[in-house]
Structure formats: C-alpha cells, structure tokens
Amino acid sequence: MRLVTFRGEGGTRAGRVDGESVTPLDAPDVGTLLAAGPDWRERAAAAAGRPVPLAELDLAPVVPHPSKIICVGLNYTPHIAETGLDTPEYPTLFAKFARSLVGPSDPIMLPEASAAMDWEAELAVVVGRTVRGADRGEARAAIAGYTVANDVSARDFQRRTTQWLQGKTFDSTTPLGPALVTGDEVADAADLEVTCAVDGEVMQRGRTSTMLFPPEEIVAYVSGIVTLDPGDVLLTGTPAGIGDSRVPPVRLRPGHLVTTEIEGLGVLRNRCSK
Structure with missing residues (x-):
C-alpha cells in the first residue's frame, strides 16, 4: 500500500x-x-x-505534523569515513521539528544565515503504533512504512557546537515524501538504492543494506529512550557523497535542483530558493 x-x-x-x-x-x-x-x-x-x-x-509532506522527528547520524560506513569521525557504538541521535518539513516538489528554502547548505539523501521510517521499550521484532511490527527524505544541513551552524540540532532544523529545508510505502512492497527496505543528484549530477549512491544500524534497531533503541507515537518520523542516516566532504566543498545555491530517490519508494524533486 x-x-x-x-x-x-x-x-x-x-x-x-x-x-x-x-x-x-x-x-x-x-x-x-x-x-x-x-x-x-x-x-x-x-x-x-x-x-x-x-x-x-x-x-504535502507525507506526514505534515509528526510529534517527533528523530534522526540518526553516521549510519553508513563510507559516510563515516568521509567525515573522519569514529564509528559510533550506539546510534547518534538528533532531532528536527515539523516546521523543517516540505513536500516532494516544494522549494528548499536556503536560510540567509548559512553559507554552507548541504544535501543528505535518507530513508525515513514512519511509526504506525505506539511503541515503548521494544525489542527488534516489536520495533519492526511498529513500522507503518517507509518514505524518502533529504536531511538538508547547514554545516556552518552544525559545527558551532558538539550538538548538531541547530544545523539540522531550519524552517522549510527537509523534503519528505512522496508516499508512505508499506514494508511488504519493498521487503522492509532492507536493500534499496539511495541516490541524490544536484542539477542532474549524481552526488550520492548507496544501499540501505549497508547501514550500521538498520531501521528496526533504530526504532527499538529510540523507543527505549522515549515513547514513539503513530506518525513519528525517524531519519536513518545518509550514504557517502555529501558536499561538505568534497575538495573544495560543494554548497547548495539558489536555483539548484535536488533530486532524491530511493528504489521502490519514489522521488523528491526540490528546487533551492531563498
């Protein structure tokens, strides 16, 4: 469905x-x-x-008003390598707020305050039932389905402190959609290709099978910290190929078309604007 x-x-x-x-x-x-x-x-x-x-x-964003948007950083080994950071023992968590969300063809609004906006194609998980303290089997059963996201990030703000939130939740910067796809249609998103292109040039290409922490493990881990409610959204991390790790770094600019695609789930096409 x-x-x-x-x-x-x-x-x-x-x-x-x-x-x-x-x-x-x-x-x-x-x-x-x-x-x-x-x-x-x-x-x-x-x-x-x-x-x-x-x-x-x-x-619109497939879930326009989630009570929680919880994100995982550093979840693909090649991306960890390109950042130069250590491989985490536990999921690296941060949050977004609902005002950051835009629809699958809405503009990404680049904030005037940042000069270092970057792309991050991501598989998103949508929770379908209340879940607290789940094991992996219970967590898998609590997933309503999967969708596509781009965790567009302000790298300059992200690096101001050791806490990433301020670089991750500017208003109208996070495309989400186009559809919630139930797990039976995509084999529970276990091995899907994830890509991001900017003006037609493919910048990221990875597979969900290479995640360090797969979706059900993320749901189980987060549910041990906070109760997850129906409609909550979890972003699961990005593969290698971010603009910030290129030499020189590549930044999103007004007019850029960001195309984010996950096999079997759909495509986001978002033009950057001020």
Missing part, C-alpha cells in the same frame, strides 16, 4: 495511491490516519471515494 497527503481547498487530505490515481481517505493527512487506530491499513484499503489523478495533485 502507498499513502500520500495532498493539498486542496481548505487544507490537506490523505489518499491511497492506486496506480496513477489517488483515492481520498477520511483523514486530513497520513499522520492523522495512523493515529486514529491500529486498523488504519484496513480503513485505508476499504476507502472507495472518487479517485483523482495523481499527476494533478500537489503533494
């Missing part, structure tokens, strides 16, 4: 993707659908409204 959140008159609406069309659901967005109860999948499957063409829809 594939679910989207799309914009229309008066707000947003969740929808079920059926090929090239979308069937509207009785929920204002995918996060609200998940939070309404554990039977969200059955309710989504049973919807029989009038379909609308997918190509005509203005897609």
Whole structure:
C-alpha cells in the first residue's frame, strides 16, 4: 500500500495511491490516519471515494505534523569515513521539528544565515503504533512504512557546537515524501538504492543494506529512550557523497535542483530558493 497527503481547498487530505490515481481517505493527512487506530491499513484499503489523478495533485509532506522527528547520524560506513569521525557504538541521535518539513516538489528554502547548505539523501521510517521499550521484532511490527527524505544541513551552524540540532532544523529545508510505502512492497527496505543528484549530477549512491544500524534497531533503541507515537518520523542516516566532504566543498545555491530517490519508494524533486 502507498499513502500520500495532498493539498486542496481548505487544507490537506490523505489518499491511497492506486496506480496513477489517488483515492481520498477520511483523514486530513497520513499522520492523522495512523493515529486514529491500529486498523488504519484496513480503513485505508476499504476507502472507495472518487479517485483523482495523481499527476494533478500537489503533494504535502507525507506526514505534515509528526510529534517527533528523530534522526540518526553516521549510519553508513563510507559516510563515516568521509567525515573522519569514529564509528559510533550506539546510534547518534538528533532531532528536527515539523516546521523543517516540505513536500516532494516544494522549494528548499536556503536560510540567509548559512553559507554552507548541504544535501543528505535518507530513508525515513514512519511509526504506525505506539511503541515503548521494544525489542527488534516489536520495533519492526511498529513500522507503518517507509518514505524518502533529504536531511538538508547547514554545516556552518552544525559545527558551532558538539550538538548538531541547530544545523539540522531550519524552517522549510527537509523534503519528505512522496508516499508512505508499506514494508511488504519493498521487503522492509532492507536493500534499496539511495541516490541524490544536484542539477542532474549524481552526488550520492548507496544501499540501505549497508547501514550500521538498520531501521528496526533504530526504532527499538529510540523507543527505549522515549515513547514513539503513530506518525513519528525517524531519519536513518545518509550514504557517502555529501558536499561538505568534497575538495573544495560543494554548497547548495539558489536555483539548484535536488533530486532524491530511493528504489521502490519514489522521488523528491526540490528546487533551492531563498
């Protein structure tokens, strides 16, 4: 199953993707659908409204208002190597806030304050049920599905202190979507290709199978710290190829088109703007 959140008159609406069309659901967005109860999948499957063409829809972030966005840094060995940092024993966690999110074709708003904006293609996990203190099996069962994200980062702000948050959550900088895809469609995202291109030039290419901490381990670990709620989003780290590690460093500029793609999950195409 594939679910989207799309914009229309008066707000947003969740929808079920059926090929090239979308069937509207009785929920204002995918996060609200998940939070309404554990039977969200059955309710989504049973919807029989009038379909609308997918190509005509203005897609919002697939989960527009998650209560938590928790991110993992340093989760692909080649990326750890390019940063020169040590391999972590535990997941390296930081957070974003919902105002950082944009839709799959919305502009990335480069902040005036930063001169070092960078791309990071990432697999995102969406939580489908309340989970606390889970083992890996319980964590896997709590995952509603997967989607595509780009953890666009202000490297200059990120390095001001040892804490990364200030470089990671500028408003309107984090594309998320286009759809929530349930695990049965993508073998639980165990081995998917992840790419990021800037103006058509591929900058990153990796596979989710090379993660140091796979999605279910991340969910289990985080749930031992804080209760995860339906609609919460976890970003799982980026493969090698960031602009900051190139010589000289490459920065995002107004007009750049950032194309983020994960095999089986979809594509984000976001133009950088001021």
